[in-house]
Amino acid sequence: MAILEIKGVSKHFGGLIAVDEVDLEIEESEIRGIIGPNGAGKTTLFNVISGFLMPTKGRLVFKGEDITKLPVHARVGRGIARTFQLTNLFMDLTVFENVSISYHKNYHQGLVRQFLHTARARNEYEICRQRTVETLKFMGLGPLQNRLAKNLSYGHQRILGVCIALATRPSLLMLDEPVAGMNPEETLMMMELIRKIRDGGMTLLLVEHDMAAVMNLCERISVFDYGKKIGEGSPNQIKTDKKVIEAYLGSGENNNNYA
Amino acid sequence: MQLQKYPQWLLLTGIFLILIFLPFLITSQHLMHILILAGLECIAVMGFIAQYNVRLITFCTATFWGLGAYASGFLSTKLGMNFWFCLPLAGVIAGCFALIIGLLVIRAGWVTFLMITVVMAEISVEAIGHMNLLGGWDGITRIPRPAIGSYLFLSKASYYYLTLALVMVCVLIFKGLYKSAIGKAWTAIGQSPDLAESVGIDLFKYRMIAYVAAGFTSGLSGSLYAHYVSYIAPQTFDIIRSLYISIDAVVGGLGFVISGPIVGSIILRAIPEWLRIADKYQPIFEGCFIILCALFFRKGVIGLLSRYVVRPDEKSWKGVSVGDPGD
Numbered sequence: 340m341a342i343l344e345i346k347g348v349s350k351h352f353g354g355l356i357a358v359d360e361v362d363l364e365i366e367e368s369e370i371r372g373i374i375g376p377n378g379a380g381k382t383t384l385f386n387v388i389s390g391f392l393m394p395t396k397g398r399l400v401f402k403g404e405d406i407t408k409l410p411v412h413a414r415v416g417r418g419i420a421r422t423f424q425l426t427n428l429f430m431d432l433t434v435f436e437n438v439s440i441s442y443h444k445n446y447h448q449g450l451v452r453q454f455l456h457t458a459r460a461r462n463e464y465e466i467c468r469q470r471t472v473e474t475l476k477f478m479g480l481g482p483l484q485n486r487l488a489k490n491l492s493y494g495h496q497r498i499l500g501v502c503i504a505l506a507t508r509p510s511l512l513m514l515d516e517p518v519a520g521m522n523p524e525e526t527l528m529m530m531e532l533i534r535k536i537r538d539g540g541m542t543l544l545l546v547e548h549d550m551a552a553v554m555n556l557c558e559r560i561s562v563f564d565y566g567k568k569i570g571e572g573s574p575n576q577i578k579t580d581k582k583v584i585e586a587y588l589g590s591g592e593n594n595n596n597y598a
Numbered sequence: 599m600q601l602q603k604y605p606q607w608l609l610l611t612g613i614f615l616i617l618i619f620l621p622f623l624i625t626s627q628h629l630m631h632i633l634i635l636a637g638l639e640c641i642a643v644m645g646f647i648a649q650y651n652v653r654l655i656t657f658c659t660a661t662f663w664g665l666g667a668y669a670s671g672f673l674s675t676k677l678g679m680n681f682w683f684c685l686p687l688a689g690v691i692a693g694c695f696a697l698i699i700g701l702l703v704i705r706a707g708w709v710t711f712l713m714i715t716v717v718m719a720e721i722s723v724e725a726i727g728h729m730n731l732l733g734g735w736d737g738i739t740r741i742p743r744p745a746i747g748s749y750l751f752l753s754k755a756s757y758y759y760l761t762l763a764l765v766m767v768c769v770l771i772f773k774g775l776y777k778s779a780i781g782k783a784w785t786a787i788g789q790s791p792d793l794a795e796s797v798g799i800d801l802f803k804y805r806m807i808a809y810v811a812a813g814f815t816s817g818l819s820g821s822l823y824a825h826y827v828s829y830i831a832p833q834t835f836d837i838i839r840s841l842y843i844s845i846d847a848v849v850g851g852l853g854f855v856i857s858g859p860i861v862g863s864i865i866l867r868a869i870p871e872w873l874r875i876a877d878k879y880q881p882i883f884e885g886c887f888i889i890l891c892a893l894f895f896r897k898g899v900i901g902l903l904s905r906y907v908v909r910p911d912e913k914s915w916k917g918v919s920v921g922d923p924g925d
Contacts, residue, residue, distance in 0.1 A: 391796075410800075411796060412795055412798045412799055412800045412801070415796065415798030420796070421796055423792070423796075427790055427792060428790070428793065429789035429793065430790075431789060432785070436785075440782050440783075440786045440797065440799075441797040443779065443783060443797060443799055450780060450807070454775060454778050454780065455774070460778070460779075503793070503797060504796070504797070507797050507798050
């Protein structure tokens with residue numbers, strides 16, 4: 340069953356059509372890759388799904404519920420989490436604080452109880468603390484938990500970004516270029532982690548430029564060009580798809596014109 | 599973290615004891631007067647910082663302060679209400695105004711919000727100035743002094759203790775907020791609104807809480823101010839007063855949510871008054887301090903001092919410097 344259905348979604352910026360009538364179905368516990376040349380509308384689609392942009396047309400259905408009009412924080416409540424392309428962390432906080440803040444939506448106590456710091460609220464903090472420690476351990480950041488986020492290495496910062504998203508306990512995790520700018524060693528580490536997260540039963544959607552990583556990780560890949568979906572299938576199908584090759588390498592006709 | 603706790607606790611107790619016995623040590627009535635004013639102002643500064651932390655920069659802190667003062671003045675002179683009823687009512691009235699205005703303007707984004715607060719600060723002075731019911735430009739005079747039974751609050755020392763109690767209440771309110779999950783959400787918003795939103799924090803709701811909490815406490819402070827000076831006029835609560843409040847916050851240190859306002863308002867309110875240059879040179883004094891802050895101690899006076907107490911890497915977000923708010 341599809342966990343997320345995107346039905347005819349378009350996003351226009353003035354006259355520019357960034358995403359054009361896209362239909363996409365993400366199956367439960369798969370790793371879906373979205374690839375395409377620069378400016379293909381991948382990140383725009385990403386922002387539309389997470390709620391940072393409202394679609395001009397079309398509908399989004401998550402677990403059978405229409406989420407098209409929901410604001411970002413409500414979508415997080417339904418189980419959609421995302422990371423950012425550029426490193427976006429709570430830089431002046433420690434690693435531990437970064438992750439524990441993300442457990443925010445798991446606080447069920449009312450504002451008054453939180454303010455008065457009642458026993459039940461304290462109990463929730465304790466649970467939150469334990470879960471934070473678990474998450475950090477799972478992602479291998481345990482030993483760094485008291486370091487400030489801004490003092491971490493780039494690779495660790497990216498992993499922390501994933502940790503923060505994970506801590507909202509999503510069922511769909513969207514990663515925006517998770518291995519961009521990483522060295523080969525860090526890339527391998529991140530890929531390992533992404534598989535580990537999927538094995539925990541989560542659905543992953545990732546936008547990525549690193550072809551090797553995408554081909555390696557994803558079960559199915561959707562290819563975008565000029566805001567349109569031009570192909571979909573397993574990595575092997577994608578590699579041999581004529582339209583996809585054209586989009587990436589340019590069509591033969593154009594090459595002849597220049598020759 | 600452990601290292602930090604012990605001296606902090608000791609420091610707080612020490613400061614508290616000094617504050618309790620201060621009236622016995624200070625004989626100058628003038629000095630007591632400026633300490634009371636600084637104490638009342640620091641409550642408004644705490645509100646300013648709470649709002650700054652969720653990236654709402656406001657220039658109408660003094661407006662809510664004045665709202666509290668006017669509410670209290672009106673209720674006590676025209677309706678003959680007791681100070682002890684006026685005080686919480688003034689807070690609630692200012693809080694309600696903050697709620698209504700917040701509902702309208704917080705979603706507008708920080709630049710629009712800032713502009714609207716500037717306009718509000720100006721309009722409120724004009725509006726009250728033209729309202730005969732509230733005394734117009736002449737203000738409200740002869741606001742009754744607070745009393746418990748037959749004891750009337752008249753001496754500076756008695757007002758000092760009243761102010762101290764009110765500051766303590768507000769410190770407890772803000773401390774409670776910052777320590778709870780609400781405070782965590784505030785911190786997250788202050789660090790990165792986008793990321794905070796993407797982990798499920800409702801920006802509007804938590805900005806609203808900060809805004810209303812600031813309005814409420816400023817209202818309380820304004821009420822006591824009105825009963826202390828027993829005369830209020832619209833010009834007292836103009837935009838320059840709001841500007842001074844924000845400068846207090848910067849000088850104390852924007853990352854220090856409780857100690858910053860106290861130190862900032864004492865430095866900027868008390869020193870010029872004490873040197874008796876306030877009426878002529880106050881703007882110059884404020885200006886010099888803000889330039890000094892920008893050049894030499896961007897984390898405020900407390901940031902400057904705490905550099906010698908804690909290693910920078912050990913403390914977490916409290917060292918946030920004066921930066922571009924952005925959104």
